[in-house]
Amino acid sequence: METLLTTDVSQAATLLRKGAVIAIPTETVYGLAANALEAEAVRKVFELKKRPSSDPLIVHVQGLEALEGIVAEIPDWAYKLMMRFWPGPLTLLLPKGPAVPEEVTAGLPRVAVRAPAHPLTQALLQAVPFPLAAPSANPFGGVSPTTPAHVWDYFAGQIPLILDGGPCAAGIESTIIGEENGRLILYRPGAIPRETLEEALGEKLYTRTHVTSTPPVAPGQFLRHYAPRKPLLYGWRTPPPEKNASIVVFQPVPFSHPYLHYLPTAENLADAAAQLYHTLLACEKEPTHYILVQAVSPYGLGEALHDRLRRASLPHVFTIGHSNHPWADFQALLQKYEIHAILDLRKQPYSRYVPHFSQGPLQKALHEVNIAYEWQPNPNRLLPTIEKLLREHLHVALLCAEGDPNRCHRFSLSDTLSEKGFAIFHILPTGELHLHRAPISLSLEEKAS
Numbered sequence: 001m002e003t004l005l006t007t008d009v010s011q012a013a014t015l016l017r018k019g020a021v022i023a024i025p026t027e028t029v030y031g032l033a034a035n036a037l038e039a040e041a042v043r044k045v046f047e048l049k050k051r052p053s054s055d056p057l058i059v060h061v062q063g064l065e066a067l068e069g070i071v072a073e074i075p076d077w078a079y080k081l082m083m084r085f086w087p088g089p090l091t092l093l094l095p096k097g098p099a100v101p102e103e104v105t106a107g108l109p110r111v112a113v114r115a116p117a118h119p120l121t122q123a124l125l126q127a128v129p130f131p132l133a134a135p136s137a138n139p140f141g142g143v144s145p146t147t148p149a150h151v152w153d154y155f156a157g158q159i160p161l162i163l164d165g166g167p168c169a170a171g172i173e174s175t176i177i178g179e180e181n182g183r184l185i186l187y188r189p190g191a192i193p194r195e196t197l198e199e200a201l202g203e204k205l206y207t208r209t210h211v212t213s214t215p216p217v218a219p220g221q222f223l224r225h226y227a228p229r230k231p232l233l234y235g236w237r238t239p240p241p242e243k244n245a246s247i248v249v250f251q252p253v254p255f256s257h258p259y260l261h262y263l264p265t266a267e268n269l270a271d272a273a274a275q276l277y278h279t280l281l282a283c284e285k286e287p288t289h290y291i292l293v294q295a296v297s298p299y300g301l302g303e304a305l306h307d308r309l310r311r312a313s314l315p316h317v318f319t320i321g322h323s324n325h326p327w328a329d330f331q332a333l334l335q336k337y338e339i340h341a342i343l344d345l346r347k348q349p350y351s352r353y354v355p356h357f358s359q360g361p362l363q364k365a366l367h368e369v370n371i372a373y374e375w376q377p378n379p380n381r382l383l384p385t386i387e388k389l390l391r392e393h394l395h396v397a398l399l400c401a402e403g404d405p406n407r408c409h410r411f412s413l414s415d416t417l418s419e420k421g422f423a424i425f426h427i428l429p430t431g432e433l434h435l436h437r438a439p440i441s442l443s444l445e446e447k448a449s
């Protein structure tokens with residue numbers, strides 16, 4: 001199929017009327033749009049995106065007046081927000097109206113609605129007699145596209161038309177809110193900050209953005225989501241200047257690096273948000289093995305950036321050997337990589353040659369610098385222990401005997417971890433980081449493309 005890149009709204013409208021799926025610009029990210037009232041067209045969106053049919057789509061309308069039949073009622077709080085923020089990057093979860101097919105809402109009782117602000121898509125919604133169901137225009141789980149070129153990279157040859165609206169102004173998805181038992185809940189932080197909504201409503205929003213159940217009772221809750229096709233590690237105060245990495249920072253760092261991306265947040269978080277996905281997609285193409293991303297302070301618009309980066313970050317573990325490291329060197333390595341917990345895998349947690357690596361002294365010294373320590377020689381308990389530590393600490397290192405990280409992999413630990421979706425990084429005695437194993441899911445994708 002030939003893919004047309006155009007600004008011609010009437011061609012886009014004609015294709016949509018025929019039941020086709022096309023890409024549309026919005027002020028947040030590009031969407032893959034279809035007639036929201038036609039189950040057959042909506043099914044094509046799921047197919048193209050390889051999205052599970054249990055994950056519902058947002059219905060895009062021109063404005064408040066176009067909601068008849070789409071939602072069953074408009075509560076006061078919703079009315080207030082629509083008046084203030086529509087058209088704009090705010091999605092509301094409201095009781096579903098009879099016109100919306102089950103496919104759109106994945107059988108859920110609520111429908112997500114939003115009026116996008118982009119002028120081309122506003123003109124398009126004016127030109128067709130139906131609303132548009134549209135998820136972000138990326139394969140399921142991938143980074144959302146913020147330019148026509150990104151959409152082209154993902155879907156050229158698979159859709160007939162990309163409506164070219166230039167780069168997206170906000171660059172991060174809409175904020176999603178809804179009501180449960182009389183409480184207003186923020187399901188997905190997005191382009192309109194929580195604080196702005198709270199001020200408009202005159203009340204606090206509750207938060208529910210973690211995975212609870214499948215199908216999702218609420219949106220944006222897949223923990224692995226927005227992930228680039230390369231392992232991404234998130235949460236550094238100062239990412240180490242690793243040579244095999246692409247590095248993304250929001251505050252200046254004291255080094256230069258060939259693949260350093262600086263998105264300053266000090267004065268204007270909106271510019272950093274607008275550039276984030278573009279930057280991650282650029283990192284995917286660089287000749288590096290993984291991506292290191294500095295932590296974002298999760299306030300205002302930063303809450304949405306932090307949320308996406310946290311979800312994009314793979315679960316990963318470091319391995320470190322104690323070798324003959326003097327204690328100070330070892331501690332410096334832990335500090336460099338911001339290791340917050342050590343899981344000791346040694347069969348015997350004693351070292352005849354390097355006494356400070358024996359369990360007692362080691363545990364005491366780690367305690368003093370606020371690093372958790374656990375000894376787990378039982379192979380059957382390894383995975384649950386790692387998972388438990390990773391829930392409590394961002395970066396966990398496995399301590400192996402004699403400086404040989406491969407000793408960590410007795411019991412085929414690497415196989416198990418990479419099957420479970422973990423990336424494994426060795427901290428070499430020289431202090432450098434080495435990607436030992438990408439998760440199986442990523443390596444398969446690499447082979448396929």
Ligand code: TXA
Pocket residue numbers: 026028029030031032055056057058089091093104105108110111112116134135136137172173174175176216217218219220221
């Ligand atoms: O900014 C945006 O919202 C962009 C642009 C294209 O409008 N769209 C977007 O759509 O981000 P998508 O499908 O990538 O993310 C929408 C989220 C998903 O996590 C989905 O599960 C959730 O909203 N969602 C949609 N309808 C829902 C419903 N009826 N009930 C619960 N969650 C819903």
Ligand code: MG
Pocket residue numbers: 135136144
């Ligand atoms: Mg999406």
